[in-house]
Amino acid sequence: MxxxxxxxxxxxxxxxxxxxxxxxxxxxxxxxxxxxxxxxxxxxxxxxxxxxxxxxxxxxxxxxxxxxxxxxxxxxxxxxxxxxxxxxxxxxxxxxxxxxxxxxxxxxxxxxxxxxxxxDRTRLARTLSTRAVLGTIIALALAAFFALFMYASHGVERASRLALFDFIPERLIHLTGVVVMSLVALAALVGVASMVAGIARREGVRFRDVLGGPGAWGRSLRALWLALGIEALGQRRYRNDCGEAAEAEPLYRRRWLIHALTLWGFLGLFLATILDYGLALIGVKATGTPVPIWYPVRLLGTVAGAAMVYGATLLIWNRLRRANVTASQSQFSDWLLLALVWVTGVTGFAIEVALYLPHPPTWGYWVFLVHVAVAIELVLLLPFTKLAHAIYRPVALFFHALAGTRTAESN
Ligand code: SF4
Ligand code: SF4
Structure with a gap:
């Protein structure tokens, strides 16, 4: 052995x-x-x-x-x-x-x-993983804070059409999003830098050796393709190598597909949001302007949202089934992430339905408020819940691939 x-x-x-x-x-x-x-x-x-x-x-x-x-x-x-x-x-x-x-x-x-x-230097990730009661209080308090913060600036509720950004100012959402994203980027950067330093020590390589010198570009691109293209987005080993265990399951219930749809859906929604702001920035369409369902950015958001809700629903269902078998499979932070993803996706669809109804319902405004508060919380907690693995996994695989190639070259 x-x-x-x-x-x-x-x-x-x-x-x-x-x-x-x-x-x-x-x-x-x-x-x-x-x-x-x-x-x-x-x-x-x-x-x-x-x-x-x-x-x-x-x-x-x-x-x-x-x-x-x-x-x-x-x-x-x-x-x-x-x-x-x-x-x-x-x-x-x-x-x-x-x-x-x-x-x-x-x-x-x-x-x-x-x-x-x-x-994580803030210890929030540890709290969310190991202290369910305190984690629940933090999660509820954050959602309540963002909802009240948005509601404090609320405007009119129109009866003739659902004017969401008249109710919650688009500028307030945008600025809150920028602040939250900056905090997330900072927390993620500190964590990732700490991990990369640990990998470099473990592999016995220096940054200037792996990121510089002859062949650095080729090495980096190969490692990037392997970590991001093949592993993170393509899920090749999950799909192929773990496929044996899932052979009995029909395709729509295979674990790799459920996981991939949740990830692709999340990224698709993120991209649709950025594109929407981008179109507003270059003056093509103001944010919140009514568009037909087939409008490309709306279509991207709808398809991505459907993928994310489908994936998150089955992930929750599978965890509930497994919870009867073993208690060690899920921690509070796992449930919190799934709950935030699911609520964000479902409220997003409810808003979409409300927007296209012939007589816009006033509940659309309240669902919008919940959607914005939960979506902001989801992004804010990204480096502290299980979602953080979407950052750490590709970065770790990238640096291990890079260090491995460099070591092989110098031997
Ligand atoms: S975890 Fe279990 S199966 Fe694996 S080496 Fe230990 S005893 Fe054996
Ligand atoms: S759960 Fe066990 S069998 Fe499955 S990939 Fe991880 S180590 Fe391998």
């Missing part, structure tokens, strides 16, 4: 662990990760069943059990900067084969939550 952590710590058992002086050990790591939803993995004896059955396990034969070993040994830096953390798609296959009920799939999901919380 391939020895675990042979290059970092030479051990056959956790008790016999002897760490090199450069490795910082955290004795509380295992218990801390448990708070993020992991089962008790202390009984894992590296039998390798999970490795043998994992459809994404590669040639070295240590994925995913190496991650559990890191946690047992307290090797926090190695765990949160590892590529394997972001290679797992949580298909759950490995957990079924574990003789000690260590639930390796649940462990990997918990370790990702733990990594995101470790990179």
């Amino acid at each position: 391939t020895p675990l952590i042979a290059d970092e710590v030479h051990v056959e058992s956790p008790e016999a662990a002897v760490a090199p002086p450069s490795v910082r050990l955290d004795p509380d790591l295992l218990s801390d990760i448990k708070r993020f939803g992991a089962a008790d993995v202390s009984a894992c004896f590296s039998c390798g069943n999970c490795t043998a059955i994992c459809p994404l396990s590669d040639g070295d034969g240590t994925f995913p059990r190496r991650m559990i070993r890191y946690a047992q040994l307290g090797m926090k830096d190695a765990l949160i900067s590892s590529k394997e953390l972001w290679s797992c798609y949580h298909c759950g296959t490995c957990s079924d084969s574990c003789p000690t009920q260590a639930d390796p799939a649940g462990f990997m999901a918990a370790a990702r939550r733990y990594a995101i919380a470790s990179y």
